[in-house]
Amino acid sequence: MTVPAALETERGSALEALVDAASGILAADSLDGTLGRIAHHLRALLRYDDLTVYEIDEAAALLRPVFAVGNWVDEVLSDPIPLGTGVTGWAVSHRRTRNVPNSVEEPLCNVVGGTPDDAEAFVCVPLLARERVVGALNVYRGIDSAAFSTEEVELVERFATMAALAYDSARQRETLREQVQRDGLTGLLNHRACHERLNAALADGDGAVAVVLIDLDHFKVINDTLGHAEGDRVLVASAERLCSAVRVGDVVGRMGGEEFVLILPGADAEAAEDCAERARAALGELTVHGRPVAASAGVAAAPTDGREAAVLLENADAALYWAKRSGRGRTVRYVRGAIRPESEQRNEIAALLERGTAAIEIVFQPLVELATGRAGGYEALARIDVEPRRGPDEWFAQAHRVGLGNDLEALALRAALEVPGRPDGAFLALNVSPRALLSKPVQDALPAQLTGIVVELTEHEVFGDEDELDAALADLRARGAQIALDDAGAGYAGLQQMIQIAPDILKLDRTLVHGAHADSSRQALLEALIGFASSTGAAICAEGVEDLDDLRALVALDVTYAQGYVLCRPAPEWPQPDAAATATSASQIRAGLRVALNPRGGSGAFARGLAELSDELAAAETVWDLGAANSRAAHLLGADELSIMLVHGDHLEQISDECDEAGERWPIADFPASRYVLDAGIPGQIVAGDAAGDQSELEELARMGFATALLVPVTYGRTPRALLEVYRIRPQAFTSREVDRARVLAQQFGAALDRFT
Known part of the structure; x- marks a missing residue:
């Protein structure tokens, strides 16, 4: 069937207008700005008289109007709709669009209090973001202007898909702004x-x-x-x-x-x-x-x-x-x-320092990687067993008061680094305050080579000289270290600090984590922080996990790491996580692979990067040109390298514009995990240190100098065309969100390969 040229042009123009609208809405920097741009850009696409956006208030079982334009704005905004009632309630509960040609003839229609019962046509579209309904978009016009056509309804539905994601992201950013001034547990100023x-x-x-x-x-x-x-x-x-x-x-x-x-x-x-x-x-x-x-x-x-x-x-x-x-x-x-003399306090700390590392006992708490259930790393915690007995925070606070805080922090670092036997593939997280990090004692205590070390910034105050701190962090990263930021979401780690530091690991405060499984507000804030971390390539670690229900909620939210008493209490000699708790891992074992059977989706900056990658793949003239897109694809996934392995019968052939092994072939039979991914059509991954991993794949991974590999089948027309291999140097499993993104990239490469094979 041939599509008329005029209709094809009209569809192309509508698509371009939707793309322009998406760009405009996403550029808004506030919730009100996002709502205003939704109304503005929809009017450029569609003629309407009135528009209302409703938001679901689950606690009150209401659909609350949060934005309106047109006539009777005040009346509309003051008249929430009980969930499940009216046309809007029906559309939300059924997750389906409702087109009402004449409101007078529609028995489900409600009349907003204080407004006339005039006949009008309207369309109600549920706003779906990340597979959940967040509200509804209603557009109206007078009955004398004709009902909305099928094409217009489809246009509103397409617009609403994009608007829902923009609105949900803006709402989460608004929640972050509110939370940054408040303590997450008590609601007091932080x-x-x-x-x-x-x-x-x-x-x-x-x-x-x-x-x-x-x-x-x-x-x-x-x-x-x-x-x-x-x-x-x-x-x-x-x-x-x-x-x-x-x-x-x-x-x-x-x-x-x-x-x-x-x-x-x-x-x-x-x-x-x-x-x-x-x-x-x-x-x-x-x-x-x-x-x-x-x-x-x-x-x-x-x-x-x-x-x-x-x-x-x-x-x-x-x-x-x-x-x-x-x-x-x-x-x-x-x-x-009259207060205790500073000299007495100073002498007490000086006595500790004279004892050297023997004055400090180091215990470790594992950071459990939720995709595998293994200890991805360990946080070193200092304990000072000296009279008068006090918590370590009190000792360090006293040391800083008397001018010896940098020396005591350096002593704790040396004590942690002296402990032998750290498990292979596990990183070591060391707590340091930013003010001590810039000091000579702490800098001298840190070894020149910091591969496998995470420097965790713990200070609960505004950081000092930004340029000096930036230079120190850059030096640590150049020496192989990763940077973690503590207490995210508690108000201590403000948004500006997150942006300044760009942490490799963002640690969620325990007040956000505790009870998250039953608290929709905490879940919304967690999702916002996880989305922020995802857009910057940071891993998320949830602290203070003490309940299996909370742990399961964190797995569902796609958190990278978790630590807490339900997983393992701090102890000396590198304790292992509790096996019963780690059974809640997000993946299962299949053919020596970690397989995520229910991956979650992601959005944000990834979409823009995906569009750029699609353009690059579309410009490829030969199959070898596809290898040039590998670097861009790896960056989108937060990976160090990406390769495309073409399927040639019972062999795999690598295509790349950089790799020395480009053009070489390997028998698929030598790698059972790769064979399984191609046959089953589902992605899987292998992580160094994961005892369940396929040994031949682990050995090949080590030979290549990587610690994590994600294997994704590239199919087109149900035929396996290639294998997408995504690598990380660090032993950190890919989250379900990242796996899902890799599947999207595999589809792009599959479509491009189909042109040449």
Whole structure:
């Protein structure tokens, strides 16, 4: 059947208009901007009078109008639709478009309160993003302008497919912006936001501001004996009680762990002490297994105790430290010279340093690779078994207060690096604060060759000199190290820090992870962070995983690594993950391969790169020209190299414009895993250190100098034409999202190969 030239031209123009619309909508930098551009670009494609975008509110079982243009905007935006009702509810629940030629004749139609019941034509299209319905797009016009034609409905459906992805991405970015100022567990202002609020309070008026630092006593005992779930309950309840103890206009924040801050504008030290006592009394109304929650507090007030936020907080922290050293359960006001002498604190740290690495015990916690269930790496954790007994964070904080923090961090690094026996293929993650990373003691402690080492940045404050830090990170990467950023999603690791550092591993804070399986808000934020990491090529690691349901949710979300008590507690001598927990691995063993049977999809910058790759493949004039696209394809998958192996009967032949082995052939029978991928038509991968891997493939992988290989069949017309081989130098399994992207690339190469074979 021949398509008329005029119709073909019309379709081509519509497609070009859709592409232009997609580019315009994706260029928006806010949720409101995205919605506005959706309305603008659809009007360029289609004549309509009114438009409404609805968003699903599952908690309230409603479809909430979030954007409208045309007549009766205020009435539309104030009239949500109960899920499952009306034409819009039907379209969402059935995941199908509904074309209504005349609203008066449609029994399912609702009338928006306060608007006339005039006849109109409208189309309702469910907005589907990543296989889930996120809302609906409705377009209307007067009945005298004629109903929407079949071609117009198809155009709206195509537009809605692109608009849904743009809207979902914009909504996730908006969630990130909101979360960056808030602690994920308690909802209080986070550490960074508290610094900003205190600076603003000091700059306002006469600068009279008091701060109270409050620390829950013996909180570690609650976590260790009752579990982190109970600890989280106590933290949330404590936040609520603290908010009840302050005035309107005061600020309550969470500085990290079990430490809270009260910022009291206009208060002097005496008023702050009174507030601290009220706060401690309010906390005492909480009980854990029948025992009241106790707390210690430190007070400092400006301008007497400091005129800058950092100084004021440091002095309040010194007072808090003295309160805890004096027996806990009390409030101490900072008085210059009355707090524990700095010389005493310094001597205590100096004594540790004199003992050398014997003063520090190193325990390890595995980072479990969810695609394989193996220990992909280990985080080294320092323990200091010295009286008075304190957590490592307290020791390091004290060391930095007295000017010996860089030396103590360097000592911990040397202690971790001295431990022998690290399993083959597993990396070692070393915790370092950015301020210590730039110091000579820490730089001297790190070996020249850092292959297999991950430097994990742990500081919970705004990083210092950006240029100096950038240069230090570039030097570490040039020596073979990877960079991890801790506490993502807790507000400590802000978006600007993520962008500046461009981490190789992004570690999700445990407050985001705990309970994620039953919390749609946390899942949405996790998806946004995972999408961000995917677009930058970073791996994701979830910390503090203590529940198998949460672990399964992380597998479904395509997280790369996880660590926590449900997988393995920290221990010396390189402990192995719990076999029962790792059985939730995202893949199964088939013919010595890790096979992901239910891969998830991805989107974003990949789509643009895919379009560029398609153009390059379309320009190829011979089969050997396809090899020139290998580098671009490898980059899209976050891989180090990619090869195309043509199927010639019972042999494979490599095509490449760079490889020395181009044109050589290998018998397929020598590589059972490759044979399985071609016969079964599904991708699989092999990772160095994975005991389940096919031995012949592992040996070939090692010979080539790689540690991970993903094999993807390239088929066209159900006939295997080639094998797409994707390699990484590091032993990190490809996630399901990356596997799915590789399958898309394989389709592109398959179509190109069909022209030459």
